[in-house]
Amino acid sequence: MTDERVRRLADMIRIRLFEERCAELYGQMKIRGFLHLAVGEEAIAAGVIPQLSADDAIFATYREHGHALVRGVGADRIMAEMFGKIEGCSGGRGGSMHLFDASTRFYGGNAIVGAHLPLAVGHALADKMQGHDGRATVCFFGEGAMAEGEFHEALNLAVLWQLPVLFCCENNLYAMGTSLASSESQTDLALKASSYQLPAWSVDGMDVDAMAKAARDALDIVRSSDGPVFLECRTYRFRAHSMFDPDLYRTKAEIEQWKLRDPIVTHTSRLIADALVTEAEVEQLWAEARSEIEAAVAAAERGTDEGVETLTRHVYAPDVGVPSSAVGPSGETA
Ligand SMILES: Cc1ncc(C[n+]2csc(CCOP(=O)(O)OP(=O)(O)O)c2C)c(N)n1
Numbered sequence: 001m002t003d004e005r006v007r008r009l010a011d012m013i014r015i016r017l018f019e020e021r022c023a024e025l026y027g028q029m030k031i032r033g034f035l036h037l038a039v040g041e042e043a044i045a046a047g048v049i050p051q052l053s054a055d056d057a058i059f060a061t062y063r064e065h066g067h068a069l070v071r072g073v074g075a076d077r078i079m080a081e082m083f084g085k086i087e088g089c090s091g092g093r094g095g096s097m098h099l100f101d102a103s104t105r106f107y108g109g110n111a112i113v114g115a116h117l118p119l120a121v122g123h124a125l126a127d128k129m130q131g132h133d134g135r136a137t138v139c140f141f142g143e144g145a146m147a148e149g150e151f152h153e154a155l156n157l158a159v160l161w162q163l164p165v166l167f168c169c170e171n172n173l174y175a176m177g178t179s180l181a182s183s184e185s186q187t188d189l190a191l192k193a194s195s196y197q198l199p200a201w202s203v204d205g206m207d208v209d210a211m212a213k214a215a216r217d218a219l220d221i222v223r224s225s226d227g228p229v230f231l232e233c234r235t236y237r238f239r240a241h242s243m244f245d246p247d248l249y250r251t252k253a254e255i256e257q258w259k260l261r262d263p264i265v266t267h268t269s270r271l272i273a274d275a276l277v278t279e280a281e282v283e284q285l286w287a288e289a290r291s292e293i294e295a296a297v298a299a300a301e302r303g304t305d306e307g308v309e310t311l312t313r314h315v316y317a318p319d320v321g322v323p324s325s326a327v328g329p330s331g332e333t334a
């Protein structure tokens with residue numbers, strides 16, 4: 001089953017199972033800190049990321065487990081990171097919100113809303129200045145980031161300097177408990193972005209094939225013109241914003257309505273109708289994903305906790321310790 005449409009289903013299933021398992025592990029306090037799940041939004045990562053080449057780069061938000069998985073970071077290294085173990089992709093220092101893997105050019109996992117848009121633009125500028133023609137930088141962000149100053153600064157410079165960035169807005173209609181309609185005067189996000197004079201359009205973010213096509217078209221423009229493109233991916237998160245969110249700002253009926261458009265269910269039906277998979281093969285995809293994730297959980301359980309003696313490592317510089325100039329006459333430190 002090597003068809004790319006089947007692979008998209010496999011990727012969405014891997015993301016769904018990985019995240020549902022994380023929710024369970026959070027309840028057992030095996031995963032601590034913050035946890036933001038993208039259940040319902042899988043079609044975006046599964047549609048866009050396979051269109052990238054190994055030389056392209058990705059910047060994402062804290063709702064990025066699926067993006068890392070599809071990029072090939074490895075379920076075991078991601079799960080170990082969720083557990084805070086040394087074997088994690090960020091050495092256990094990042095956790096859920098800060099997955100990072102330079103070897104696949106996966107540059108986070110960024111927790112500050114909007115802050116990674118300028119990073120993505122800077123990265124694309126570096127590619128351009130170093131003559132890496134044809135490389136793209138993809139930046140995923142929520143619609144909440146479009147209310148931040150960084151969004152405007154990033155789009156402005158990306159267009160002004162014609163930088164190869166694909167801006168992928170994951171519009172799930174809410175920024176924590178704040179609805180788009182209650183916070184933005186312009187809710188047509190492609191229109192809003194296009195005021196910066198770049199190609200911008202909206203895509204059904206619940207349709208993985210539509211996402212793949214939009215990403216391919218957008219990347220063709222980015223690579224051929226070296227200029228940025230903006231995609232608004234219309235989606236919805238089925239779960240709360242994070243594990244701390246009582247989810248009281250939207251109705252159960254609204255959530256149920258969107259669940260009828262579950263991208264995994266829709267795509268499965270289409271693949272079966274197109275005779276690309278059988279029901280038994282779909283079952284097999286779920287079983288394979290389940291065993292991949294269970295193996296990752298088992299490895300994370302066996303993983304290594306970092307010793308307290310390494311507490312200051314990576315803080316400013318490796319193993320420098322406290323410089324003598326910073327120690328006062330009575331031995332106190334600044
Ligand atoms: C600069 C900044 N302000 C506030 C927060 C707190 N915060 C975390 S997630 C979030 C909502 C962001 O919503 P959106 O960009 O739509 O992404 P989503 O969570 O819906 O994927 C907020 C306000 C933050 N992390 N950074």
Ligand SMILES: [Mg+2]
Pocket residue numbers: 142143144170171172173174175176
């Ligand atoms: Mg949002």
